[in-house]
Structures are given as C-alpha cells and as structure tokens.
Amino acid sequence: MTEMTPIRRALISVSDKTGLADLGKALAERGVELLSTGGSATALREAGLEVRDVADLTGFPEMMDGRVKTLHPKVHGGLLALRGNPEHIAAMEDHEIAPIDLLVVNLYPFEETVASGADYETCIENIDIGGPAMIRAAAKNHGDVTVVVDVEDYETLLTEMDETGGGTTRVFRQRLAQIAYARTGAYDAAVSTWMAGAVGMAAPRRRAFAGTLAQTLRYGENPHQAAAFYIDGSDRPGVANAVQHQGKELSYNNINDTDAAFELVSEFDPRDGATCAIIKHANPCGVARGATLKEAYSRAYDCDRTSAFGGIIALNQPLDGETAEEITRIFAEVVIAPGADDDARAIFAAKKNLRLLTTTGMADPLAAARTVRQVSGGYLVQDKDSGHIGPNELTSVTKKSPTDQQLADMLFAWKVAKHVKSNAIVYVKDGATVGIGAGQMSRVDSTRIAARKSQDMADALGLSAPLTHGSVVASDAFFPFPDGLLAAAEAGATAVIQPGGSMRDDEVVKAADEAGLAMVFTGMRHFRH
Known part of the structure; x- marks a missing residue:
C-alpha cells in the first residue's frame, strides 16, 4: 500500500x-x-x-x-x-x-x-x-x-x-x-x-434513504448548526428542482419555508383562478384567490401584513410584471412560481437580494409520496398527506345548511388548514384567509389568536369590524369541547368545517345550532406537527 x-x-x-x-x-x-x-x-x-x-x-x-x-x-x-x-x-x-x-x-x-x-x-x-x-x-x-x-x-x-x-x-x-x-x-x-x-410492501423490514448533494448550506436553522441540502431525484415540481434566477443562495430556512409555501399553493388548481400563499416560519400567514395574480397577492397580504414581512411568496400561475411590482413594495425572502415573464424578471432585478425561483409546473397534491422524520434512534415514515375532500363528501350536521358561498369558503379553508401546524384554525371569507391560528397547545387558543390577528389587521386597514365577521372557520381536528367553536362564533364566524369524531360531538353540534352556525363534518383530519 x-x-x-x-x-x-x-x-x-x-x-x-x-x-x-x-x-x-x-x-x-x-x-x-x-x-x-x-x-x-x-x-x-x-x-x-x-x-x-x-x-x-x-x-x-x-x-x-x-x-x-x-x-x-x-x-x-x-x-x-x-x-x-x-x-x-x-x-x-x-x-x-x-x-x-x-x-x-x-x-x-x-x-x-x-x-x-x-x-x-x-x-x-x-x-x-x-x-x-x-x-x-x-x-x-x-x-x-x-x-x-x-x-x-x-x-x-x-x-x-x-x-x-x-x-x-x-x-x-x-x-x-x-x-x-x-x-x-x-x-x-x-x-x-x-x-x-x-410488490406491495408498505413497511419493508429494512428501508434505505438516499440523496445527492445539491448544496452545502451556510448553516442550518441556526448559525451553530452545520447543514446541507440533498435531493432525491424526484421530478415533482418544487424547491428541489426549481431554477433560481437571482438573489442570494438559499438558506436552510429558506428551503424549508419555500417548500411549505409551494406545496400549499399547489392545492389550488391554476385553472380555477390565481392563488397566492405567503409563508412565515413554515406556517401560512395569508392565502387568497383573486381575479388576477396581483389581486390574489394583495388579498393574501391583507390577512396579516406584519407576519408577511420577510416571508416566502408562492404563486400558482406565472409571475407577471404587475404582480412583481406590487410584491417589491415589501421585503420578501423568496418568490416561487411556475414561470415568470420578462417584465417580472426586470422588476425583480432591481432587488438583488430577493430570490426568484421558477418551476416547471405545480406539484400534484394528490400524488403518492412519503415523508420521513428523524427521531432519536430511528425514523418515522408515512404517506404524504394527500387527503382531499370534495363538496359531496361533507356531512351537514346542523339545522342550518351552508350556502354555496360558505361551502366554497369552507373547502378553501380546509385546504389551507392542512398546511397549518396543529392546532390549526383558519378563518376564510370570499376566497381569502382573514385569520390563522397555528401551533397552539389548545385549540381554543388558536381560535382566539386568529381572531385577535384579524382584529389587528382590521384596525390597520381602518375597518369598522374584524375581518372574521361573516367568515367561515376550519379546524384541522375536531373540537373536543364547544368552547373553541363558541370562540369562533364570537369572532364572527357563521359556518364551520371540522372532522367530527369527538365524544362530545352532540354538545358541539348543539352549541353550533344555538349560535346559529352552519357546520359540516369531513370525517378526515389534517394534523401537521
């Protein structure tokens, strides 16, 4: 040797x-x-x-x-x-x-x-x-x-x-x-x-994971943590195979949040209209549809302008110049979209630190995939949450049935709630989130936090009533007691979408009837930890 x-x-x-x-x-x-x-x-x-x-x-x-x-x-x-x-x-x-x-x-x-x-x-x-x-x-x-x-x-x-x-x-x-x-x-x-x-082995005796180094990162979630980004070769559109046109190198947190933003906005078919999602620390702070991409962005931004500062913006249609101009009015870390026109790129070029990423299309929210999470001594492996509920799969459980507009907003809120950390509460009105409560240990706290943020935005916009007035509300899991539902009613919600399945469902339904709410059960929950 x-x-x-x-x-x-x-x-x-x-x-x-x-x-x-x-x-x-x-x-x-x-x-x-x-x-x-x-x-x-x-x-x-x-x-x-x-x-x-x-x-x-x-x-x-x-x-x-x-x-x-x-x-x-x-x-x-x-x-x-x-x-x-x-x-x-x-x-x-x-x-x-x-x-x-x-x-x-x-x-x-x-x-x-x-x-x-x-x-x-x-x-x-x-x-x-x-x-x-x-x-x-x-x-x-x-x-x-x-x-x-x-x-x-x-x-x-x-x-x-x-x-x-x-x-x-x-x-x-x-x-x-x-x-x-x-x-x-x-x-x-x-x-x-x-x-x-x-061969149909859902849980093989041994499972191996592999990736190819895409980027050595400056650091991880914090400066004292070393980190790197690996890709698995999947052709699923997203942050892993997006093209970066400008801006600084993506950080660990940028990649994590951009993935969360793009996966969320991919829930909304671009053929059904323009949709924008704004993410901060892996949670949505605003999601909205609009007649144009600019309108979708503006409505999403108006859900929580404070949290949107320094956030990640994901679009379900190619970025245009008019929308790019509006986005540059605030500080954003990353914008990701299925394409960007020359006007948009020219406008963003003046913001050298703003990262612009484009993909080959939108991710399929129903496609089979797996998620992997490391725990001490092992890994948790599960199917990606591709659960989907259509209007015909909802069960109306209250005396009052939802209107068509409420039903549309319920399904919108349900898609967003799937991407909010549990306990998740999402208020929606006219195709836009108007209050989001995320990651609380108590569901009633999430309900109240979302309502409070809605009141703060109403004050900032000079409105006489909180944005949640006349909204619908989605809960990612059942209300274990009527208190969370009643807090939503106090915030002005008029209809509720939730999985159902609590031992106290009868009490919750009775409380909804007494509050004059329409409520539907999905039979499916969307925990996201």
Whole structure:
C-alpha cells in the first residue's frame, strides 16, 4: 500500500457516455492502457483510441445479453489484489492476473428507468450487477486502486494525475472511495424502495434513504448548526428542482419555508383562478384567490401584513410584471412560481437580494409520496398527506345548511388548514384567509389568536369590524369541547368545517345550532406537527 499509486491500466465501463471520449484520450496521452466493455469500448474506438476488450482479458465472451461480462477473477483479482502483499502478487502471477489501477464505472440508469414509468421487467433489466460489484471491489482496495463513478470527477482525476506525475494520492483515493460507496448505497436504496412498492410492501423490514448533494448550506436553522441540502431525484415540481434566477443562495430556512409555501399553493388548481400563499416560519400567514395574480397577492397580504414581512411568496400561475411590482413594495425572502415573464424578471432585478425561483409546473397534491422524520434512534415514515375532500363528501350536521358561498369558503379553508401546524384554525371569507391560528397547545387558543390577528389587521386597514365577521372557520381536528367553536362564533364566524369524531360531538353540534352556525363534518383530519 503506497501513498502515491501510478495509474498504468484503466478499466472503463460506463452507461452514461458523457465525457467518455475526452477522458479516454486524456488517459491514453498519459500512457494509460485502456480496458473496456461493450458500448464503452465501441465509443472509445470510434474516438480513435486503442482499447482492449475485457472479454479478451478474461478469455470469456460477454454472454446472457450482457448480464455476464466483468464477473471474473481476472477482473476482480486485478482490482482486489494488495500490491504490497507477496501472497497476492504470487497469486496474480500464477493465474496471469494483471493489476487494474483505475476503475471508471457508472451504473445502468435504473432510477431514470423507474422515473420514466417503465414496466416491471424493464426496470429489473436495468438493475446493474457487475458495475456495483466492481465499484465495491475497487473502493475496498482504495489503498492501491482509484475508482471514479461520477462524470464530474473526470477532470479532478486528470488534475490529480498531472500534479502527482501520473498517479493519485491515498487521500484522493479515500475521497473517491467514499463517493463510490455512497453511489452503490444510493443505487441499492433506489432498487429496494422501488421493489417494495412494486410488490406491495408498505413497511419493508429494512428501508434505505438516499440523496445527492445539491448544496452545502451556510448553516442550518441556526448559525451553530452545520447543514446541507440533498435531493432525491424526484421530478415533482418544487424547491428541489426549481431554477433560481437571482438573489442570494438559499438558506436552510429558506428551503424549508419555500417548500411549505409551494406545496400549499399547489392545492389550488391554476385553472380555477390565481392563488397566492405567503409563508412565515413554515406556517401560512395569508392565502387568497383573486381575479388576477396581483389581486390574489394583495388579498393574501391583507390577512396579516406584519407576519408577511420577510416571508416566502408562492404563486400558482406565472409571475407577471404587475404582480412583481406590487410584491417589491415589501421585503420578501423568496418568490416561487411556475414561470415568470420578462417584465417580472426586470422588476425583480432591481432587488438583488430577493430570490426568484421558477418551476416547471405545480406539484400534484394528490400524488403518492412519503415523508420521513428523524427521531432519536430511528425514523418515522408515512404517506404524504394527500387527503382531499370534495363538496359531496361533507356531512351537514346542523339545522342550518351552508350556502354555496360558505361551502366554497369552507373547502378553501380546509385546504389551507392542512398546511397549518396543529392546532390549526383558519378563518376564510370570499376566497381569502382573514385569520390563522397555528401551533397552539389548545385549540381554543388558536381560535382566539386568529381572531385577535384579524382584529389587528382590521384596525390597520381602518375597518369598522374584524375581518372574521361573516367568515367561515376550519379546524384541522375536531373540537373536543364547544368552547373553541363558541370562540369562533364570537369572532364572527357563521359556518364551520371540522372532522367530527369527538365524544362530545352532540354538545358541539348543539352549541353550533344555538349560535346559529352552519357546520359540516369531513370525517378526515389534517394534523401537521
């Protein structure tokens, strides 16, 4: 085992041919013998390079539709042999095994195949066997062997070789070995996760998670916490695959809040009208529909102007110049939308610290997905809350039935409540939130806090009555006692949407009737902790 190991022979077998010809030429210029397989060998020869087939090295042809080609002692012996071990050297000489100093492998595109919606058998055929086996062998023997699994490391490898006179240092090989093991680990995680879903295993015995580094963050929630952002390769529109057009690098809290904002606004189909959601510390402080995007933003802002300062703004339609002009009147951290026109970008360009993100579309709120939360010693894994209630699924439980306008506002409030931290209370009037109470230990406290914030905004706007007068109210879980419902009635709410299911539902319904409220049960709750 040496500190600097020269590279004299390289085995190259890649699925992704990006940069392959340039790498092959660079290695050949540095006197490296090239071994290769199948399509990689063909591509290298087409680039005018001399390549030795692995089949020639092993004495066995590729067989079984390419399933068997590198699983051979002359390949794995060349990768695993310890160069400083006399017994290993003797075995190599006895069996005519030549050392392999560099392995360049990237794997069959399994993740991409699954993402394309391919059938079961096609996905199975895109599970790489020989590639991971060689990668693990080379990474294990990183004292002597260099392993490269990512195209972005090609130039790094060549620079290292030039700086060391044609080889690599131990520290360099260690770093690449870690990258290699992480790649095979992520690959196996993708395969096992897909297969669990394909065979209907909701809770497999072992579950693996993997991600690719997207960004090393300045810090986490607080400056003393180190942090990084990893992506899972999903094509779901959102903060992970949005394009940032301007502004400072996103922080940990920016990413978390932007995700919350975009997931919330995605509940509202852009075909049904423009909608804006403003988020602060992962909770909505204003959500509204409007005839235009500008109107939607203005109505959302008027729910709680104080909290909106320094918030995250999410839109369900492409940002236009008129709306951008209005947004720039306050300080916002991030704006995310499914597109932005030239006028909007030009207006935002004057606000260099404002981050503008655009996505390829809206996220599907009903799409199957999972959420993962770490706890001490383990992980909690659950289905993403894609619960949806339509007007025909509501049960009217009071003497008074809701009007069509109340019903529309109820469903609007219900969608918002799903994205508010429990205990969640959301007042809505005419397609706009007018009071939001979040994260309280008591539901009645959430009810009163939301009403108080509504009164504060009415005072700021010079209105004679709180915004909650004539509103509807949504509760993410049942009212355990009538007190929370009565607090909402005192705030001016005229109709209530809640899951029902309390032991005291009869008392709550009676209280609603006595207060002249219309109330419907959803039969579904939306806890969000």
